[in-house]
Amino acid sequence: MKNEIRNGSPKSGDDGLGTPGLEMVLGYTFLAAGLSLPIAAIWSSQFSALQIQILFEASASCLIAAAAFLSCALLAQARRRGPRERVTFVRRGAKPLAAPLQWLRKQSDALRSTIANIDWRADWAPPLVSILLGAFAAWLVLEAWPAAVAAGSPLSYQVLGCSLIVAAFPVLVMERHYANLTAAEMPDAAHLARLCRVPLAAFVALGTAAVLSSLGLAWPRYIADAVAIVIGLVAAEIVLRSAVYVFVPLPPLDQRRSSADSTIAGFIRFERPRFSAITVAVRQRFGIDLSRSWALAFVRRAALSVVLGTIAFAWLLSGVTALGLGQRAVYEEIGVPKAVFHPGLHVHLPWPFGILRPVEYGAVHEIPIVFGREGPISVESASPGTPAAASGNIEGVPPPTADRLWDYAHPAEVSYLIASNANGRQNFQIVDIDLRIVYRVGLSDEAAMDAVYHVEAPEALIRVAAGRMLVQHFARYTLADVLGQNRETFVESFKTQLQARLDALSTGVEIIAIVVEAIHPPAGAARAYHRVQAATIHSIAEIAFSKADATRVLKAADALAEKTRNDAAAEAAERVDEAQAAATLFAGDRQAYAQGGQAFLFERWLSHAAKGLHAPSLVIVDHRLGGANTPTVDLRPQNGAGSPPYIDSDK
Secondary structure, three states: OOOEEEEOOOOOOOOOOOOOOHHHHHHHHHHHHHHHHHHHHHHOOOOOHHHHHHHHHHHHHHHHHHHHHHHHHHHHHHHHHOOOOOOEEEEOOOOOOOHHHHHHHHHHHHHHHHHHOOOHHHHHHHHHHHHHHHHHHHHHHHHHOOOOOOOOOHHHHHHHHHHHHHHHHHHHHHHHHHHOOOOOOOOOHHHHHHHHHHHHHHHHHHHHHHHHHOOOOOOOHHHHHHHHHHHHHHHHHHHHHHHHHHHOOOOOHHHOOOOOOOHHHHOOOOOOOOHHHHHHHHHHHHOOOHHHOHHHHHHHHHHHHHHHHHHHHHHHHOOEEEEOOOEEEEEEEOOEEEEEEOOEEEEOOOOOOEEEEEEEOOOOEEEEOOOOOOOOOOHHHOOOOOOOOOOOOOOOOOOHHHOOOOOOOOOOOEEEEEEEEEOOEEEEEEEEEEEEEEEEEOOOHHHHHHHHHOOOOHHHHHHHHHHHHHHHHHOOOEHHHHHHOOHHHHHHHHHHHHHHHHHHOOOOEEEEEEEEEEEEOOHHHHHHHHHHHHHHHHHHHHHHHHHHHHHHHHHHHHHHHHHHHHHHHHHHHHHHHHHHHHHHHHHHHHHHHHHHOHHHHHHHHHHHHHHHOOOOOOOOOOOOOOOOOOOEEOOOOOOOOOOOOOEEOOO
16 A cells, blocks of 8 residues: 555464475365265266265265364464464555545554454364365265165175275274374364264264165164264254354464364263263363262262162153053053053053053044055045145035045945846946945953954954955845945945954954945946937037028028019019110100101211210311321220320321
């Protein structure tokens, strides 16, 4: 800046570039591994969903280690360089300005001084690196979370698992190296040792999961899910620590430690936690000596007895059960059924000597008789012709469950063959029935016992029994008998027979009602009947259209004949009138000729000559003109009204 000088200069090595240490090299190595693994997983189409999850989680663990090493390396370079001297800007010879401009110049100088004195390498670079890499690691874990069942070739899983387990050995060497360093040798050694355990444990667990998946097992994916949870928690803790680090006052540079640390990672160890280490950590951080607390000493001495007493009390509480108003259970004492407990508080032997097996108490179920379906029928499986559901709109289109028309196959219908006699020949026909059974477990204690010990899947049993009864029922009737029989009689008979079969099997199931939604021919017959109806309607319409066309043509012919007749009569009358007028004029001319003779003819000739010579221009030639070729006047009609008559001078 003009008329400015800069006082103070940083020490040598303020750039902080120097030769990168071991931590910087390891940080870049982990960063390269963390960036290359997800890229390889995305670009390659040979990896299965579980393999992609394993690679993403391994990459996230590498990014966490990279955040720790890079943050510690940047802070170590800043500590090696030492604190920077404060830089101030002094203006010399500056002209005085108005009060507002002078204030703006002062604020500008203060801002420039603040920016110039920011130690970017020591103050901002370590937490920003930790935030970025920790957030990226958390994102990778979230992207890899919805993994599918293990798939792919066993060889690929074995190669991946062995590679991760082999990669865990150098990480173990690094973790042991930094764990054996003291704070005097390296202030951030404890941080690095803790965060090195994250990729170490991840590589070992994920490699083991990959090897087990190669054996065709499905449960190793839960190992990958557990690793993802741990990595996500560690990444979230690093991000939060670094974010808080930005807003708190910074300690002196020689006492400053890296924000890339994790208490959760400190629990990843293969040894029992030591109370003395916890005491030392609390004394260093908060200045509290837990070893001199009589309360903690008492808790430590009484911890074993308290834990054992709590476990014993919890075990004894398993012998106390409270059942709600809609609950009941069968009580087994050492494997022998003793009683049925109803709603209320019950005291019995604790587990595993006394076991309660819950039984439904008054719950009503409705199942459709559809073979091949064990669960509830979904309305989404309805035919394409059914209208969509209109939730919350009474006046809207009804949902598919309310559709009872038989021109489309409904998901809760089943087809049966019935006998028929067409044209004196035995044949078969098909009928569709939508039948639902409403049942519950009986309210008696005997029914509860039977429901627990005699039947495992009551719905499947009811479907099979009802299906057999429907087959027997339809085998005895024809289509006309089925469609015309009394529905109430059929329902009562069917309910009685089904209840008798279930009671014979000691199922404890009580049939409440049989609901017959519809009994009709199949949807294909409805479509054929619709086509017959459409053909009939089309034929009637064609007959009506033909009659209309015939009437239209007849009326048009009548109108044309009437018009022709009227035109002929009018033309005949006009011609008769013209003939009469011509006869009258001719008679007048004869009378005039008889009276006038040549005078009438000359007068008539003059009248016609005047009419003929009215329009064209005339050229009068005197007969006294001499010459051999006397001109002749052409009295024929001319094309143009204004053109003179043609004179032939040769005649």
